[in-house]
Amino acid sequence: MSKKTASAGADTETRATSEHAPDLRLWLRTLACTNLIENHIRSRLRAEFGITLPRFDLMAQLERSPLGLKMGELSKRMMVTGGNVTGITDQLVAEGLVVREDSPKDRRAYIVKLTPEGRRSFRKMADAHENWIVELYAGMDEKQRNQLYDLLAVVKASASAATTKKK
Amino acid sequence: MSKKTASAGADTETRATSEHAPDLRLWLRTLACTNLIENHIRSRLRAEFGITLPRFDLMAQLERSPLGLKMGELSKRMMVTGGNVTGITDQLVAEGLVVREDSPKDRRAYIVKLTPEGRRSFRKMADAHENWIVELYAGMDEKQRNQLYDLLAVVKASASAATTKKK
DNA sequence: TTTTGATATTTTAGACATGGATATATCTAT
DNA sequence: ATAGATATATCCATGTCTAAAATATCAAAA
Numbered sequence: 133m134s135k136k137t138a139s140a141g142a143d144t145e146t147r148a149t150s151e152h153a154p155d156l157r158l159w160l161r162t163l164a165c166t167n168l169i170e171n172h173i174r175s176r177l178r179a180e181f182g183i184t185l186p187r188f189d190l191m192a193q194l195e196r197s198p199l200g201l202k203m204g205e206l207s208k209r210m211m212v213t214g215g216n217v218t219g220i221t222d223q224l225v226a227e228g229l230v231v232r233e234d235s236p237k238d239r240r241a242y243i244v245k246l247t248p249e250g251r252r253s254f255r256k257m258a259d260a261h262e263n264w265i266v267e268l269y270a271g272m273d274e275k276q277r278n279q280l281y282d283l284l285a286v287v288k289a290s291a292s293a294a295t296t297k298k299k
Numbered sequence: 300m301s302k303k304t305a306s307a308g309a310d311t312e313t314r315a316t317s318e319h320a321p322d323l324r325l326w327l328r329t330l331a332c333t334n335l336i337e338n339h340i341r342s343r344l345r346a347e348f349g350i351t352l353p354r355f356d357l358m359a360q361l362e363r364s365p366l367g368l369k370m371g372e373l374s375k376r377m378m379v380t381g382g383n384v385t386g387i388t389d390q391l392v393a394e395g396l397v398v399r400e401d402s403p404k405d406r407r408a409y410i411v412k413l414t415p416e417g418r419r420s421f422r423k424m425a426d427a428h429e430n431w432i433v434e435l436y437a438g439m440d441e442k443q444r445n446q447l448y449d450l451l452a453v454v455k456a457s458a459s460a461a462t463t464k465k466k
Numbered sequence: 467t468t469t470t471g472a473t474a475t476t477t478t479a480g481a482c483a484t485g486g487a488t489a490t491a492t493c494t495a496t
Numbered sequence: 497a498t499a500g501a502t503a504t505a506t507c508c509a510t511g512t513c514t515a516a517a518a519t520a521t522c523a524a525a526a
Contacts (some may be wrong), residue, residue: 166333271457290438
């Protein structure tokens with residue numbers, strides 16, 4: 133249909149609402165779910181353990197890598213900038229929950245590790261954290277959760293391809 | 300079953316890894332997808348339009364509500380705190396992209412609206428933004444996107460129920 | 467060796483973001 | 497009418513977070 137008139141503005145809008153809007157709605161819904169869960173977790177971590185979400189996340193990465201991680205590794209895995217990791221690590225070091233060790237291989241790099249106290253403290257929090265997550269997904273049956281998990285793998289692949297190509 | 304031994308730590312860990320971990324992995328994958336897309340959008344908005352994601356998001360809310368929105372409405376829809384909205388709005392007002400009008404109904408409240416320039420500026424950015432989103436989901440077919448959209452509705456309902464009950 | 471370029475981290479400046487506290491206005495039930 | 501509870505928005509302290517510049521190291525070529 134359509135008159136292919138002179139108005140570029142109208143064409144763009146038509147194209148957008150008829151073809152693109154579904155993807156946009158999908159993205160906005162994804163974002164809404166993530167924010168809902170993330171905000172809940174954030175405030176419970178603060179209320180019950182007096183810790184911030186970024187610090188918890190950094191400790192979680194270290195817990196999974198008992199050998200420790202370089203700052204750059206943390207940055208990549210947490211998908212945040214290096215400057216950010218520096219600040220969070222400084223805080224955790226001051227609290228005695230992690231340590232910076234000099235890398236034997238590379239004098240530019242540090243190896244960040246959990247301290248014994250950090251590990252002990254993290255395990256307690258992680259246990260509660262997992263329970264909260266389970267509660268949040270309790271309204272889904274197993275089949276739905278598995279389907280979602282698989283679809284998110286497709287999203288990840290699709291978005292990765294798009295970001296590496298364009299950037 | 301189970302010996303209900305003295306070690307609480309061991310019991311907790313077993314319970315966690317055998318039963319809870321799948322939900323945790325689901326959540327972490329969700330988070331990874333969101334961060335991937337969000338970081339991409341954020342840097343493109345900055346690079347191509349010199350705007351930040353929070354400001355863009357606030358303008359997007361106003362675009363959808365031509366009558367304007369109260370600060371509290373913005374806070375609810377963007378899922379951020381009121382103090383945060385105050386700051387972002389201040390910035391946008393300083394740039395002449397939005398205005399604060401006194402509410403005729405309620406002298407406690409402001410009505411925030413896009414200025415004509417704000418609307419013009421937003422439409423250009425929104426058009427590009429939608430194209431980026433389409434690119435990011437290009438690796439999924441329509442059936443997958445619809446399935447995902449529906450599953451996310453279930454997630455949202457599940458998480459909403461959990462957060463309102465516990466909080 | 468010295469230069470060159472890539473890598474690893476920190477530093478800096480500015481913008482977000484939360485939670486709590488405050489100030490003001492409105493509503494409700496007497 | 498009026499006290500008490502609620503609602504609206506702002507201010508403040510603290511803590512991320514990014515982008516860009518600065519610092520230091522490494523690795524390899526000229």
